[in-house]
Each structure stands twice: as C-alpha cells, then as structure tokens.
Amino acid sequence: EAGVAQSPRYKIIEKRQSVAFWCNPISGHATLYWYQQILGQGPKLLIQFQNNGVVDDSQLPKDRFSAERLKGVDSTLKIQPAKLEDSAVYLCASAPAGAYGYTFGSGTRLTVV
Amino acid sequence: QKEVEQDPGPLSVPEGAIVSLNCTYSNSAFQYFMWYRQYSRKGPELLMYTYSSGNKEDGRFTAQVDKSSKYISLFIRDSQPSDSATYLCAMSANQGAQKLVFGQGTRLTINP
Numbered sequence: 001e002a003g004v005a006q007s008p009r010y011k012i013i014e015k016r017q018s019v020a021f022w023c024n025p026i027s028g029h030a031t032l033y034w035y036q037q038i039l040g041q042g043p044k045l046l047i048q049f050q051n052n053g054v055v056d057d058s059q060l061p062k063d064r065f066s067a068e069r070l071k072g073v074d075s076t077l078k079i080q081p082a083k084l085e086d087s088a089v090y091l092c093a094s095a096p097a098g099a100y101g102y103t104f105g106s107g108t109r110l111t112v113v
Numbered sequence: 114q115k116e117v118e119q120d121p122g123p124l125s126v127p128e129g130a131i132v133s134l135n136c137t138y139s140n141s142a143f144q145y146f147m148w149y150r151q152y153s154r155k156g157p158e159l160l161m162y163t164y165s166s167g168n169k170e171d172g173r174f175t176a177q178v179d180k181s182s183k184y185i186s187l188f189i190r191d192s193q194p195s196d197s198a199t200y201l202c203a204m205s206a207n208q209g210a211q212k213l214v215f216g217q218g219t220r221l222t223i224n225p
Contacts, residue, residue, distance in 0.1 A: 042201050042215030056212055091156050101147060104156030
C-alpha cells in the first residue's frame with residue numbers, strides 16, 4: 001500500500017510571500033488531516049476533511065491559511081502571506097472512515113525568513 | 114494548562130534498559146489513547162492504541178492507561194538503538210477518525 005505523499009519536502013520563503021503544499025492520501029481514505037508541527041512540539045490539527053467537506057477547521061488561522069480537497073482525494077494547503085511563526089513541518093495524514101489512528105506523510109518543512 | 118502534558122526529555126538510556134514514557138491530561142472526555150513514534154525528518158507512525166483504562170502489550174511495548182489519574186504510560190523492554198526516536202502520546206474523545214490531541218513528544222536515545 002502506497003503511503004501518504006507530500007510535496008515539496010522542503011521550502012524556504014521570505015515573510016509575506018505565499019506558499020502551497022500538496023498532499024495525496026492513501027487511496028480510499030475518506031478522512032484527510034493537515035497538522036502543523038513546530039520544532040519541539042507535538043502536531044496541532046489545522047483542518048480535517050471528510051471526503052471533500054470540512055469537518056473541523058477551528059484552529060486554522062483563516063486570515064492567512066486556506067485549504068481545499070478537490071474531488072475528495074488530493075488536498076492543498078496554502079499560506080498567504082507567511083509569517084516567521086509559520087516556520088514548521090506541515091504534516092498531512094489520512095484514515096479510512098471510522099478508523100482509529102492515522103497514516104502520516106513525511107511532511108513539508110517550511111522555513112520563513 | 115495544556116490539555117496533554119508530556120516530559121520532552123531528552124531521555125538517554127543504555128541498550129537493554131527498560132524505558133518509561135508518560136503523559137498526563139486534563140480532559141476527562143478522552144477515551145482513546147495512542148502512542149506514535151517519530152523518526153527524524155519523518156511523519157509520526159502509530160505504535161500502540163488503547164481504549165479506556167487498562168494495559169495493552171505488543172512485543173516489547175506495553176501501554177498503560179489510568180483514567181482515574183488521567184495518566185498514560187508506554188514501557189519499552191529490552192530497548193534497542195533502533196528505538197531511538199521521538200515518542201508522542203495522542204488522545205481522542207471519540208472513536209474513529211477524529212481529531213487527536215498530541216503531547217509535545219519525548220526524545221529518546223538508546224545508546225549501544
């Protein structure tokens with residue numbers, strides 16, 4: 001079974017620039033998550049999709065972050081404009097409907113300078 | 114107060130030692146408890162899953178949950194250098210693919 005694919009692996013941008021991350025979940029997984037993991041901290045949920053609908057985006061900074069999941073498969077997460085404090089690893093995870101535990105991708109490491 | 118507290122370590126032990134990793138939590142609604150292992154520059158991978166209070170064993174790993182004390186533990190027996198990683202506890206109030214709340218992780222090094 002192929003894992004959760006994410007790209008790019010690394011990204012360095014200047015503050016106030018925009019950036020986008022892409023995630024391809026495991027085939028058939030209905031639920032998709034984006035987590036933010038700041039260095040030395042545990043992952044924090046940004047947004048949860050069930051198929052192509054949003055289940056939870058309560059911790060997504062909506063003034064600068066946006067996410068979509070087209071056709072209930074791939075997803076993109078965008079930051080515009082980026083701030084220094086957005087430097088983190090952005091993890092995508094997926095799970096079958098009703099399952100416990102997720103499968104995480106390797107993440108995109110973002111550095112904002 | 115954070116919902117989930119985890120000693121960040123770092124923790125360094127010799128090969129073969131028994132390792133104890135712990136988390137405390139404040140939300141009494143949590144019923145599903147997980148431990149994830151995260152190698153450097155990788156995403157977390159699910160190691161153990163436990164529902165409610167009790168113990169669960171899988172090979173060299175044992176997970177314990179004490180809901181009355183809001184305390185969970187992961188024990189690693191006969192630790193190996195390959196166990197060197199960051200260990201994250203995670204919790205959920207609901208069954209199924211629901212939001213997980215993570216601890217900050219404990220960085221563990223097993224020295225040969």
